[in-house]
Structure formats: C-alpha cells, structure tokens
Amino acid sequence: xxxxxxxxxxxxxxxxxxxxxxxxxxxxxxxxxxxxxxxxxxxxxxxxxxxxxxxxxxxxxxxxxxxxxxxxxxxxxxxxxxxxxxxxxxxxxxxxxxxxxxxxxxxxxxxxxxxxxxxxxxxxxxxxxxxxxxxxxxxxxxxxxxxxxxxxxxxxxxxxxxxxxxxxxxxxxxxxxxxxxxxxxxxxxxxxxxxxxxxxxxxxxxxxxxxxxxxxxxxxxxxx
Amino acid sequence: xxxxxxxxxxxxxxxxxxxxxxxxxxxxxxxxxxxxxxxxxxxxxxxxxxxxxxxxxxxxxxxxxxxxxxxxxxxxxxxxxxxxxxxxxxxxxxxxxxxxxxxxxxxxxxxxxxxx
Numbered sequence: 001x002x003x004x005x006x007x008x009x010x011x012x013x014x015x016x017x018x019x020x021x022x023x024x025x026x027x028x029x030x031x032x033x034x035x036x037x038x039x040x041x042x043x044x045x046x047x048x049x050x051x052x053x054x055x056x057x058x059x060x061x062x063x064x065x066x067x068x069x070x071x072x073x074x075x076x077x078x079x080x081x082x083x084x085x086x087x088x089x090x091x092x093x094x095x096x097x098x099x100x101x102x103x104x105x106x107x108x109x110x111x112x113x114x115x116x117x118x119x120x121x122x123x124x125x126x127x128x129x130x131x132x133x134x135x136x137x138x139x140x141x142x143x144x145x146x147x148x149x150x151x152x153x154x155x156x157x158x159x160x161x162x163x164x165x166x167x168x169x170x171x172x173x174x175x176x177x178x179x180x181x182x183x184x185x186x187x188x189x190x191x192x193x194x195x196x197x198x199x200x201x202x203x204x205x206x207x208x209x210x211x212x213x214x215x216x217x218x219x220x221x222x223x224x
Numbered sequence: 225x226x227x228x229x230x231x232x233x234x235x236x237x238x239x240x241x242x243x244x245x246x247x248x249x250x251x252x253x254x255x256x257x258x259x260x261x262x263x264x265x266x267x268x269x270x271x272x273x274x275x276x277x278x279x280x281x282x283x284x285x286x287x288x289x290x291x292x293x294x295x296x297x298x299x300x301x302x303x304x305x306x307x308x309x310x311x312x313x314x315x316x317x318x319x320x321x322x323x324x325x326x327x328x329x330x331x332x333x334x335x336x337x338x339x340x
Binding site for chain 2: 001002003004005006007008009010011012013090091092094122123125126127147148151152155183184185186187188
C-alpha cells in the first residue's frame with residue numbers, strides 16, 4: 001500500500017516559528033538571528049553593539065550554545081536581559097527552543113531581540129526561528145573561500161558582517177574579492193566590514209540596526 | 225549534522241501518517257531533497273538507518289530524489305539552472321532571479337502493509 005504524504009520535514013519548525021513571529025510582532029520587536037561559525041566573533045560583536053546602541057535601543061538576547069553559560073554571563077554584565085539555551089549537543093537552535101524561552105524576556109520593555117545562534121555556518125541557516133532577519137557573521141581569519149562554500153546563509157541573510165578587520169594585515173583574506181563574491185551570491189545583502197576591537201566600521205552597522213528597529217516600532221498606518 | 229534533527233521529524237511524520245492510514249509496517253520511504261538545502265543525502269541515509277531501529281519503519285528502504293536548483297529570471301523571463309553557488313541569470317546577467325526549485329525537503333510517500 002502506497003500513501004502519498006507530501007509533508008515538509010520542517011513543517012513543525014515552521015509552525016513554531018510562525019507562533020514566535022506572531023508573539024514578537026505584537027510587541028513591535030526587531031528580531032535578529034545571528035549566524036556564524038565558532039569563533040567568528042558573534043558575542044564580541046554583540047557586546048560592542050550593545051555598548052554603542054544601549055542608550056538608544058533596549059536589547060534582549062537569547063544565547064544559543066551547545067554547553068556553558070559563558071556567553072550569557074558576558075552579556076548580562078552589560079545590563080541587558082539575557083536568556084541562555086543549551087542545546088545539549090544539537091548544532092542549531094530551532095523555533096520550539098526559542099519559543100520556550102521567549103516568555104523569560106520582558107518583551108514589552110524591549111526594542112530588539114538578538115538570537116545568537118549556535119556557532120555553525122551551515123545548520124542554523126535551515127531553521128526559521130521567527131526572526132525578522134538573519135545576519136551572517138564571518139571573520140577575516142576564517143578565509144576568503146567560506147561564502148562560496150557555505151552559500152545558504154548568505155542567500156538568506158539580509159546583512160553580512162565581516163569581523164576582525166583589525167587582523168586583516170595578518171591574513172591573506174582579500175576583502176575586495178570576498179565582498180564581490182558575496183555580492184554575486186546575494187546582490188541585496190548589506191555588507192559591513194567591522195572591527196569590534198578598534199570600533200572601525202561599527203558606526204555603519206549600528207546605524208543600519210537602529211533603522212531596522214525604528215521601522216518595526218512605527219505603528220501601522222492607514223488603519224484609521 | 226542537523227540531518228539527524230530532520231530525520232527525527234521524519235519519524236514523527238511517519239508515525240502520524242502510518243496511524244492515520246492504518247499501516248502496521250513501513251517498507252519504503254521516499255524523500256524529495258532540493259540541492260539548495262544544506263541536507264546531505266548520505267548523512268540523511270545514515271541518520272535514517274540509526275533512527276529506524278525499534279520503529280515500524282525498521283528495515284525500510286529510504287529513497288532520496290534530489291532536485292536541481294532552478295531560477296526564473298524576471299528580466300528575460302527564462303528559467304535556468306544556475307552555476308552554483310551563484311544565481312545570476314546566464315542569459316542577461318540579472319543578479320537577483322527568483323528561486324523556483326531546489327529548497328524542497330519533504331516526505332513524498334510511504335509504502336507499507338496495512339492491518340488487512
């Protein structure tokens with residue numbers, strides 16, 4: 001007996017992501033899913049971003065890691081609301097994991113929720129968490145070939161942050177060639193080369209993030 | 225590595241569908257996987273073998289049909305298979321065509337024995 005099913009393997013995740021999105025929309029929050037390999041500099045970028053924008057935006061952070069609460073501890077020192085998810089082995093966050101902890105954040109008192117995904121450039125790209133936009137993080141120390149080797153996250157992201165710009169003189173990373181390659185992968189992607197350590201390029205990224213958050217806060221027009 | 229999580233959700237769907245259609249044993253599972261997913265067929269097969277033990281799909285065959293990536297170019301109105309990972313239209317160079325095929329990741333059909 002043959003039974004035609006035609007059911008998406010990610011259907012359950014997508015339903016959970018829709019629920020998260022419905023909840024987050026109600027509060028007018030900009031929700032960012034930060035995706036990059038281990039050591040790409042996601043947490044340091046987030047620390048610096050919060051330090052620069054903390055006076056203008058109220059941040060909530062969801063930290064995804066396989067083990068430890070180290071990243072959450074680093075961020076809570078900045079006085080932002082942080083929730084840690086330990087995936088206990090899983091290589092990505094899924095929408096149900098995020099949904100379970102959203103209630104721990106004071107959503108009504110926030111402007112932006114950043115979900116720092118498990119360090120991995122591949123798997124997290126496949127799982128919608130209910131975010132508004134994905135941001136890909138790649139450090140110059142990881143090598144010029146990564147965007148073409150792991151294209152899905154670059155296809156799906158709205159912005160790409162090239163971190164550790166201060167290390168550029170010590171690597172063979174070709175910034176112009178990689179920027180050109182990323183543009184070929186996704187012409188709509190905003191690219192921000194930054195150094196969280198020196199602050200170089202952080203202004204343009206923060207300005208863009210601020211605009212994303214302001215756009216979400218604007219009340220829907222034309223309903224009166 | 226997330227292929228394991230994908231196969232776990234496959235087994236949830238198998239259980240649910242087998243129950244709905246009165247299957248007591250599943251002998252074949254057919255998946256469709258687009259080439260612009262990050263799911264590798266070999267890793268899906270391995271996870272399927274590992275997870276099928278003790279389920280009603282124990283011993284079942286997993287067939288995976290891969291789908292090529294296809295785009296539609298809104299400028300010159302042609303469909304094409306891109307030279308991955310780049311998506312630009314080979315006919316007119318348009319940089320942002322629409323994906324029409326390649327993100328599939330679904331259970332197509334099951335074969336099995338019913339109670340009768």
